[in-house]
Amino acid sequence: APASWDWRDHGAVSSIKNQGTCGSCWAFSVTGNIEGQWFLKNGTLLSLSEQELVDCDGLDQACKGGLPSNAYEAIEKLGGLETETDYSYTGMKQSCDFTSVKVAAYINSSVELSKDEKDIAAWLAENGPVSVALNAFAMQFYRKGVSHPMKIFCNSWMIDHAVLMVGYGERKNIPFWAIKNSWGEDYGEQGYYYLYRGSNACGINQMCSSAVVN
Numbered sequence: 001a002p003a004s005w006d007w008r009d010h011g012a013v014s015s016i017k018n019q020g021t022c023g024s025c026w027a028f029s030v031t032g033n034i035e036g037q038w039f040l041k042n043g044t045l046l047s048l049s050e051q052e053l054v055d056c057d058g059l060d061q062a063c064k065g066g067l068p069s070n071a072y073e074a075i076e077k078l079g080g081l082e083t084e085t086d087y088s089y090t091g092m093k094q095s096c097d098f099t100s101v102k103v104a105a106y107i108n109s110s111v112e113l114s115k116d117e118k119d120i121a122a123w124l125a126e127n128g129p130v131s132v133a134l135n136a137f138a139m140q141f142y143r144k145g146v147s148h149p150m151k152i153f154c155n156s157w158m159i160d161h162a163v164l165m166v167g168y169g170e171r172k173n174i175p176f177w178a179i180k181n182s183w184g185e186d187y188g189e190q191g192y193y194y195l196y197r198g199s200n201a202c203g204i205n206q207m208c209s210s211a212v213v214n
């Protein structure tokens, strides 16, 4: 795998979004992954709808949380995702307003990735941004630089947030993951969180997944 990679350099990542007070991070993680998969298959970068998942994904709990694995299944059943413009974000659960006529992107299946950070980096560089989940404790106090929280402050078994891994590299010999968050542009470094790579920090390696677009 390349020593570093960043899908933002290849046009596969949409702009930073803001989930607001709704616990819909799981939906943003999944739309970010599918935006990347769709771009790499069809050459078009779309901004896809999280609100469709909040309102219409009955396997998840809208603003009270969800799992990417459930969301992929729900998207397959619904038939795809509408664009952010067609089904815009309100940050509150409403009645489902999905219409298959407006589907802009669809998926065929999904995959769970290896839990080995070397394999995850190789998969990412080859296939696109990855939906990941982690313990977000350190993220809440993050401002800039490569976050390397002590294990006691970032328990790998208390995973409570879902985000999008868009790249990896090294800063002053410190290996990092570049992570797209959904807490707005003012968060961290222009909306991004940089986490130490190589010690399974905060459980980042535990739940890596991606949609598959054939």
Ligand SMILES: CCC[C@@H](/C=C/S(=O)(=O)c1ccccc1)NC(=O)[C@H](Cc1ccccc1)NC(=O)N1CCC(N2CCOCC2)CC1
Binding pocket: 022, 023, 024, 025, 026, 061, 063, 064, 065, 066, 067, 068, 133, 136, 137, 140, 159, 160, 161, 162, 207
């Ligand atoms: C209230 C939900 C908040 C929301 C988004 C987080 S957040 O708001 O961005 C945030 C996270 C951490 C600190 C501060 C803010 N978190 C989630 O959606 C997290 C994300 C996650 C956690 C663990 C593994 C994978 C993904 N998921 C969850 O919170 N849930 C996962 C599914 C679970 N279901 C219960 C019923 O039976 C089926 C499963 C409900 C809770």
